[in-house]
Amino acid sequence: MAAYRAPVRDQMFVLNDVLDVGQYGHLPGFADADVDTMAAILEEGGKFCEGVLAPISKVGDVEGCTRDDDGNVTTPTGWKEAFQQMSEAGWTALSSDPEYGGQGLPHVLNLAVNEMVSSSNMAFGMYPGLTLGAAAALHTGGTDEQKALYLPKMISCQWGGTMNLTEPHCGTDLGMLRTKAVPQADGSYKITGQKIWISSGEHDMAENIVHLVLARIEGAPEGVKGISLFVVPKFIPDADGNPGERNNAKCGGLEHKMGIHGNATCVMDYDEATGWLVGEENKGLKIMFIMMNEARLGVGLQGYALAEAAYQQSLDFAKDRIQGRSLTGPKNPNGPADPIIVHPDVRRMLMDQKSFVEAARCFAFWTALHGDLEEKSDDPTMREKGGDYMALLTPIVKSYLTGKGYDMVSNGLQIHGGSGFTEEWGASQLLRDARITLIYEGTNGVQALDLVGRKLAMNGMRPITTFMGELDAFIAEGGDETTQPFIDALAECRDKLKQGTDWLMNNALENFDHAGAGSHDYLNLFGLTCLTYMWAKMAKVSAAKVAAGDSDPIYANKLVTGRYFIERWVPEAAMHLAKVEAGADSMMELDAEAF
Template structure:
């Protein structure tokens, strides 16, 4: 069984659910007609299925190879595939036309990103990180830096990384020791070691542009004294081409559980030449541009690997013969029935599909809010878009990776003992996706960010707007009997989320540990409710298509899977609400030495 990109599902979401053509009057959407988008989706599906997917197992088995000359060789076939990626213009899909990009909305680019990640997560990380570096320089670089670096990053001719983590500090970046010494010519000498740098060295591009967090000599301690620097592998010459080799080296590769096809590097900066991006001591805010984009991308990785694992499990369940159906043989001419007849196998497959398709919709819906934050002429729409991107990024990152890992685990369970072997692909999906719960800020940190920062921002404006949006949808559609199975559970979940929010406001301020203890349950309550909203939106779009006489089975399937979600998955909100309201007392009762 080979990975099949979800082209049809994306067409449904962009055309029928998000109604992309409603925004055709906005310049940012001018080149995103639904016909054009359909063509992009079809070609993206072909490229990722035919070029990237066959290399997924190759990358897993071969991995990357480090040489004593500090270079890294990627797995067989990666170089040729990367050339095709660049020649096809895929890295430039969502980049600014002023720098050689195609200028398509992020919501369209996201579709390609999921297909790429589902086909080959390790490979897709190389262009994904490059786009993050592009975004950081676009937001904070000088005009000269933008002119020099952005066209080559946008095209994929050059690669990009972010160098944050050090051996002694990960999440707490205020502890970093990498130092920057100013030089007479305006450059800086960067010294320090960075670890776990994805794509830190490879043979796919002619240059790699490292974005490095460092502390300028004399700068304040903590996060207030961190600056951001461009540190190229090769220093561009006067013509903007790779010139002298910089003093930045890959000192080795990490031995990892998964994503073997991506080079996870230890990077040494040995008085390397770097250039300040933006203002001194303001590097962390610029790096967060890159990190927030990466966090959306990591949530997408959770969905992408879950989609691939679900496909493998569904195919296996239709072929594997074991036992008989509880209601009588369904394969009377064979020795046993396929395991897809068994309710518990159906439970795992339906859980998976409900989360994957709902999560995909939530990602796209949020990405559209981000597009409107930049493109809408209406200030209120722009503000809401910015609010939603800030509020929902930690939810998407943590909820979709937690649930994506569960889907991959269930896919292994459907395979039984065969799934635990390396003869089937689900073991790789499970190993690859596990990092998504950790990097770009662990899921526990995302939950703390949600309850500690995002809820209270601007007096709670974002979350109140989200509540109002759900209320408005329910009120507008609750009289439709065809949608009642979706609107009633959504209203109940929204009420529980609002109750949890009020509990946090009342109890979290009095005792911050209450907020910390409640944070993960709150985030999952939020994610479940968000997917409930997405399934209601999808049900409305599917009902409209059916009412118009469309006989495509996809619409009936959407209603069936959506009904399963609101009946069998969404009720988990009650459990999360009950748990978070117990506070922190029992959680923090034991002294540290008791563990």
């Protein structure tokens, strides 16, 4: 199995050359994130991922987690020590609120570190990822007392955290949930019910686990309007804030999964467990969505991070594996065959991986930067734009980067051939791990419906209008001989996205099935447009560097890789538009019995 190599140089290209994060040095958090500091953090984070997390990824896949008769879960060999090392080094606290022990650095920098964590050991990265998502929800919706009690220990990952939504009879349709909450005289609640598929629900790496649980208070309205959110710790904190009495919240079983074996995916049983209301009664779903939206961005990151890991594995294999001769003559004349990287079809798969990962990374960082600006900018217009973009782009980051990311991981296994279908090379683990990203935190189909059904029309279509305006301004600037093809490709995608948007706006209201039938391809068209925009931005920067005589090969290589993308990926825009405009008639015409 190939050793993981942290892509720090490419991350810095995006942060420094493309996004110019240094221009925001006057904003809170950014002042402490100059170019040298960012590079140093990423270099050290990369070493941790390469040297600590990557070596135990296979261990986690083979060993998995184990549960004893009392519901206690043990994680794979070496994971507890790595988790403690991560916590003590402060890697979990990079972008969290300094008031509660965080370092307050930009979220976009934290995203770059999390990418390396996910590439090197995705299942491991879920433990701190879910903890910090739960902390973010408490930070927004919790009382001052709750924040003071829980946040410092969650931000440091001394305590873990989870989100508890799904029940055996309901997944996406949370209005059907049955977990109940009974108010007590002391202001607490007794929580009773069962939750399933709870990632990191029970483990031995943290001294306490803070569960955020959706439940319905007795007498609350039916449906989603009657859902409240509760904090239910594994151990009830004592008067000093330390783990005290064991709560009646236990792991009733571990799921046996296709992948991410090192993460404990639990059935959680709540038997009159003690919990406390977070926020207002019947308003829990709104707070939980804060955590879910963070998680969706994190899952999109997982999609391209695993594609990065697969690319590294397949590239090493393609350079070493010798099979056949080049179609244009031997490239390894002194050997019995040429390395398979000489073959165009292998090159096609490698170039698909490379061109996708580099654009996806740029798109994820660019989106995260808008989240930072929404939170920290001193310009109201920029804050508004940041919020609009985070709402509009979150389903695209989650769905497009995981869908295409999975395809790129599959390419990696294909490049390995029969070796990829065996376990010792690592390609199969990546494929198994990657498959869940298209499902959890809202399936990709649900993300597409969210985009078409909610995000396009929100705020009088202001987000999509602003985005289109940004593309128009970039296209209007034009380019030189090197960059104009990228701008033309962007204009092509932009025009087809506009046509698809107009078609949905004009047809979906008369038949909602048109929205559902076209949503998948519309989201893919939108995602393709976003990645084409990223390539146009990267090409513009790279061409200027090459013209100025910069000898760093990254810039010339970007132009070649980007040219491949616009030649081989952008033509799919026409296909996606045609499918959107095909509507729902043929899709919905057959009776169910005819299938």
